[in-house]
Amino acid sequence: MAEELRDRATEDPAIHTEGLSKRYGHKEALSDLTMTVPRGEVFGFLGPNGAGKTTAVKLLLGLARPTSGEGLVLGEPLGDVAARRRIGYLPELFRYQDWLSAEEVLAAHGALLHLPRAEQRAQTAAALETVGLADRARDRVGTFSKGMQQRLGLAVALLGAPEIVILDEPTSALDPVGRHDVRMIIRTLQARGATVFLNSHLLSEVEQVCTRVAVLDHGCVIAQGSLQDLLAATGARIEAAGVTSDLLADLCHFGDLRLRGEELEVEGIRRADVPELVAALCAAGARVYSVEIRRATLEERFLDLLGGH
Numbered sequence: 001m002a003e004e005l006r007d008r009a010t011e012d013p014a015i016h017t018e019g020l021s022k023r024y025g026h027k028e029a030l031s032d033l034t035m036t037v038p039r040g041e042v043f044g045f046l047g048p049n050g051a052g053k054t055t056a057v058k059l060l061l062g063l064a065r066p067t068s069g070e071g072l073v074l075g076e077p078l079g080d081v082a083a084r085r086r087i088g089y090l091p092e093l094f095r096y097q098d099w100l101s102a103e104e105v106l107a108a109h110g111a112l113l114h115l116p117r118a119e120q121r122a123q124t125a126a127a128l129e130t131v132g133l134a135d136r137a138r139d140r141v142g143t144f145s146k147g148m149q150q151r152l153g154l155a156v157a158l159l160g161a162p163e164i165v166i167l168d169e170p171t172s173a174l175d176p177v178g179r180h181d182v183r184m185i186i187r188t189l190q191a192r193g194a195t196v197f198l199n200s201h202l203l204s205e206v207e208q209v210c211t212r213v214a215v216l217d218h219g220c221v222i223a224q225g226s227l228q229d230l231l232a233a234t235g236a237r238i239e240a241a242g243v244t245s246d247l248l249a250d251l252c253h254f255g256d257l258r259l260r261g262e263e264l265e266v267e268g269i270r271r272a273d274v275p276e277l278v279a280a281l282c283a284a285g286a287r288v289y290s291v292e293i294r295r296a297t298l299e300e301r302f303l304d305l306l307g308g309h
């Protein structure tokens, strides 16, 4: 089965799933998830509360079994233990034992990864440094603030130089500095070739780091693709003189046109059609001074998608 899936999953992606579904009793938590995450991408998995994001992550990691469907992570079937060691994971709601120090938490996870002692110590120090907890290494988890605990969770996810790092809401407890730090960490991971799978509903965060996204609602993917495609131009603002109402009527097939003085607003025009509109304006004798493409923010697009769904 895994062989057939490998054949269909072209170019050895980091993650590939087909028809992955999970049902809890009567509740379809995830429905027919088919997606491919190429290696080296920062992939944003978006959706409102209860959409099925964490459920999908649990299936990818083998922490829950799919009701139907299948998938590959790093070329191995879901839940493969050897592949799991090559994945870093920051769970959504986690709580390490209060009495352990940050160092001890990392040592325990380093042991699970079978890291040699010296390597484990070096990686623990590096991970604590990366997440800004180097000076709290010996302090107990019980004395950490919420944000510090999240930073510690992130440090755990970085151990063992993972090829995929799955972060389930990594910045929910973090202050603006912490969020900035996480963006930097994600960019560093990407620079060294790792794949990052980011569950989030903090859209401005996602917009700043992700290259591809999937949007989930009620367990179903309602949009998937590159961030650029998803945020394709939705309008244009053109500064032009000599635009008459007759001309506006002639150009209405380009979108919803509104003229205020010398400013022409065009709603719902595709980027590819803007040069044609400008050419049509010029051909009709208008004088064009500037053209500005308006892109939707991820938040606008997200609300739009959810509304339409």
Ligand SMILES: Nc1ncnc2c1ncn2[C@@H]1O[C@H](COP(=O)(O)OP(=O)(O)OP(=O)(O)O)[C@@H](O)[C@H]1O
Pocket (backbone or CB within 6 Å): 024, 027, 028, 029, 030, 047, 048, 049, 050, 051, 052, 053, 054, 055, 056, 092, 201
């Ligand atoms: N163990 C479980 N038993 C029963 N239902 C569950 C279980 N885990 C998740 N669900 C249900 O599955 C749906 C999806 O939950 P999930 O945790 O995957 O959402 P999410 O997208 O991660 O949401 P959030 O943004 O709030 O973290 C929800 O309706 C939830 O109640």
Ligand SMILES: [Mg+2]
Pocket (backbone or CB within 6 Å): 053, 054, 055, 092, 168
């Ligand atoms: Mg969740």
